[in-house]
Amino acid sequence: MDLSVLNIIDEKKEIIDGVADYLWANPETAFTEFKSAQKICQVLRDEGFTVEENLAGIATAFSGTFGSGKPVIGVLGEFDALSGLGQVEGLAEPMPNGQECGHGCGHNLLGAGSLGAAIAIKHYLETTGREGTVIYFGCPGEEGGSGKAFMARDGVFDCLDAALCWHPGDITRVRVKHSLANYQVLYKFDGVASHAGDKPYLGRSALDAVELMDMGTNYLREHMIDGARIHYAIVDTGGFSPNVVQAHAEVLYLIRAPHNQQVKELYERVCDIAKGAALMTGTKASHEFIKGCSSYVHNHTMLRQLDQCMAAIGAPEPSEEDLAFAKAITENSLMNIPNHDLENPIHWQQIPYDGVTIPGFGSTDVSDVSWVCPTAELSGPSNAFSTPGHSWQMTVQSKTPWGKKVMRFAAKSLAATAIELIENPELLQKAKEEHKQRIGSGYEPPIPQGIKPRPMNSFGRK
């Protein structure tokens, strides 16, 4: 493959970097990413893509399409931020910048880098006149929202032959980590309010029910499968007055397990615990299914190709300034974190792919796309080694010149892989056959029909 076609990513550096910086400066949480979505849609239009908005009925989900015919290659872009992680730019110590949220998962780089890849694939299709279609998918609400799982449920990705994505991280490698299926469920209890001192016997406490439910769940932990996780947050305690028996309370659960069926089974057991808590307290339990996502389906054919493309392009080498900033971050805030590396704060050299997948205990909604079509992802080292995800350290490192160098490398690697898939039908065929074999009886969307995405900031008492 002639790699010179990828130079377009350097030629369009100002536009692509500009998107990353704009998203960083305008962070928005799940399903409220209006400015970010508008910005990317505008660039897609300017670059000659046909933009479709409101995918799956989600206001901030969109696509930009170029080309015609087969194959159809999707590039997934995320752009949502995390609450509470605003951070002053360029500072290697914690200093909130006054914003309600920040790009503590680097999705500003992710969204812009994937956009760069889509622009390069379009440039390739245009200059070669080859048949093929590239679609950039603007996927909102990855953080706690599983936007792609809603989109997958509604068939948004059904047109794809393959999908590509990347994520900022602290190593250069294709994604080989497993990720857990999850369900997010809001449990609600309704009781009876009463004067807590004068007539407590008339009250039925919803907050007691929440506490007993959480306790029941904590006993469940010993008797659930290895690798499962359950987390909860009490989002409505029933008010701030201890002298009132709380008549209503809500607790938000995130239930995870290695495989889709396992999370379903665990969810049913948690629902039983909620019923038990209601019975014990004389309250009424109900629940609302908020969202879910699937476990990950790796595709080794795709990963092998992505790995080769990354090696052919060559991971970028950090400059003295890039290293100095990463070292300052390490010195100031990573010294207590295992495996920090003060001598080589950026692990930029590519770790070759060896065909082995490793356990992982987070979740990603890219998983749902991985059930629909062959999917591969890469991780780029925009952060100092050992930087924790979802942290102020990651927010600040998502706005550095180094972060953008990594982003452009990711964009080139994804574009090169897409071009290989377009040029080698037998490669794509092999990836599809592997996919078919891995998904067994097929994709069962974890989110029931009729459930709509709910913004993260809509929980709790307003």
Ligand SMILES: [Zn+2]
């Ligand atoms: Zn992320």
